[in-house]
Amino acid sequence: MLQYVSRTSAVRGIGYPSLVRCYPAGRPGGSSDEAELDSARKWLAKLDPETIPRGICDITFSRSSGPGGQNVNNRYHAAKGNDIVIQADESRKQTNNVNACFKKLNELIIEAGREAVPGETSPEQTKRVEMLQKAEAAGRRKMKEFQSKKKSARRSGSGRGDD
Incomplete structure (x- = not known):
């Protein structure tokens, strides 16, 4: 029996883990973390559709949706899973469609990588953040002193109007 080769190709990849940004913008004293982030940034920069190994994916081709192909590629026949x-x-x-699939997979990985791996923080930005943190701490300290003086004034009895 002759099967038609479709114009539609699909790539089933490895399971898609939930990628959550788990690194803050800056960690104090995190040299090993910084080295890990640098290697992740370099890996993402080198990644392109040709560097993705073809063996990690199951490539399948669906049948034609032309005449007589009704209900062949509907969603009820699709395998469900974490793929x-x-x-x-x-x-x-077919080859152009396979390459297009790997290009889409590459874009998906890069997008997930941008969300998971933070960019490099410039020294100016780090200094600015430190100054803002110091200003916030000073303002908080000033407010605490103000509240403390207000409470001590209440305790001493001055300002109550007890004649």
Whole structure:
């Protein structure tokens, strides 16, 4: 039996873990963390669709949706799981659609990496943050002193109007 090769190709990738930004913008004394972040930034910078190993994905091709192809590729027949399904049908050629799928996977990984790995903080920004933290601490200290003086004035009895 002759099967039609479709214009639609799909790439099933490895499970998609929930990526949450777990690093604050700056950690005091985090040299090992900084080295890890630097290596993650370099890895993301080098990543492109050609560097993604083709073996980590299951590549499948769906049948044509042309005449007689009703209910072939509907959502009820799709496998459910923790996989990412990336689909492309921009071209009539299978290889172009596979490359388009890997390009989409690359963009997805880079987007997740941008959310998970913070950018480098400039020395000016670090200094500005330190100054803001010092100003906040000074303002908090001033407010505490004000509240303390107000309470001590109440305790001493002055200002109550007891004649």
